Amino acid sequence: MSTTDNDSAGSLAGAWPATDTASSRPASTRWIIVGVLVAAVVVGALAGAGVFSSAKPVVVHNPMLEAACNADAKTVETAEYAYDAEMSHPITTESGIVVGQPSTYALGKEARLLVNNDLLTSWPAHNDGYALSLSRTVVGDVSIYIPPTSTHPVSYDDETSSTGCNSL
DSSP: OOHHHHHHHHHHHHSSSSSOOGGGOOOHHHHHHHHHHHHHHHHEEEEEHHHOHHHOOOOOOOHHHHHHHHHHHHHHHHHHHHHHHHSSSSSSSOOOOOOOOOOGGGSSHHHHHHHHHSOSSSSSOTTTOOOOEOEEEHHHOOOSSSTTOOOOOGGGOOOOOTTTTGGO
């Protein structure tokens, strides 16, 4: 190796610091970095707490559940019309159910007429997102309960784009 190669290597080695430590930075720069990190942690914790403590749950639209709800409600409504056309006494308002307890909806007096007369093979039971019953107040109407334990049903005939099955 020639002396010029050694000289150039030596001059480059002297231009770069051997180590770059945090102690070579001014104290104010270190505290700014620590302050920014602490602020990021605090903001993240507050944002997480805000998301998990919100009063309203986050509702995710589920088109498959909405379609199942609409199909079930339409099936019950069609069975009810068929019963009224075939029988001498039409379906009346539902009795024998406990609102907010979906397990009782299939046991309602009028619901059992539809199942017992083979107009429905069984009462639709989708307790994972909604429940259906015949209306307790309006003859010929299907009530939709969302969530299934709700005590405030929505009429299938009166639902809007954001209520009833459409809210799933």
